[in-house]
Every structure is written in structure tokens, then in C-alpha cells.
Amino acid sequence: MTHDPLVMSGHANADGTGPMGILSPEQMEEWIAGKLDMGASERKSRGSNIKSVVAAFMDGAGKATSGPNKHVPHGKFQEPNRSHTSKYRGHDVYHTSSGKIGKSNGITIFYVNPQGHDGKIIGIGNHINSTTYEIEWHVRDWHVGRTVSLG
DSSP states (O other), X not given: OOSOOOEEEXXXXXXXXXXXXXXXXXXXXXXXXXXXXXXXXXXXXXXXXXXXXXXXXXXXXXXXXXXXXEEEGGGOOBOOSSOGGGEETTEEOEEEEESOTTOTTOEEEEXXXXXXXXXXXXXXXXXXXXXXXXXXXXXXXXXXXXXXXXO
16 A cells, blocks of 8 residues: 555535535546546446546555656657656645556546545546556646656
């Protein structure tokens, strides 16, 4: 286990509506699918991978993104002194993935746990290769490009 088990609290719906509270695993799965605006077909092809990353998030099995990370804005590599991918608002960023590398039905979530138990998903994407991820959605103030390299 990389960190303590987590919960995610917030609005039940991806659009910021619905009751506030601790989300169940099923609500987290719906929240992720909603952030990516998934249709029924995509939800079916990525559903088991979403379920797996939610379980890893809740079990504390994510990995830290620390290290000499690289932003890849708009497909061009750029090497900053210290990438924003390893920190968000001063907190360590973790990630967990499920699915085959290079397949579009995989899923990766990037998150923080600033309170030690209440995690916050700050980005969603998928593996392009073993160290590079396509970012499909992220919170506005997590300064990443369309892809992120963690290696």
C-alpha cells in the first residue's frame, strides 16, 4: 500500500450538481465517466478499467508521480526545472492505471490526498506508452499539457 485508503467526497455528479457527501465506488465510477463525457459504448469498453482504478484509489494502491517529470504541451516535449505534475497545491500527486498500455480503453487517474483520507481526482487519462499518459480531463489549476511523461 502506497498510502492510507481513501474516500472521495464532493458533489455526486460530474457537472458539480447533486448532493454533497462521500461517494460510493459506483458513484466515483459514474463521476469519472461523466468527466470524460462517455457514451454507452465507451463506458462498456472502459468500465472494468474504471472499476479497477477506483478500487486502487480507495485501497491506497496509487503510485507517486514524483521525479523529473516532463510536460508535453500540444505534442512537443518541454523540460521544466520541476514539473507541475508531481505537485498540486503543494500536495504530492499520485496515479493509478488499469488497461493495456497503448490501448484507448485504458484509464489512469491522477489525484491528491491533502487531508490524508479524502482524495481528490485532479486528472484523468490513459497510458500512451510505459511512461507517457494522454490527459483527457484535468482540473483547471493543475498545469499539465495534453500528455504527461513520468520518466
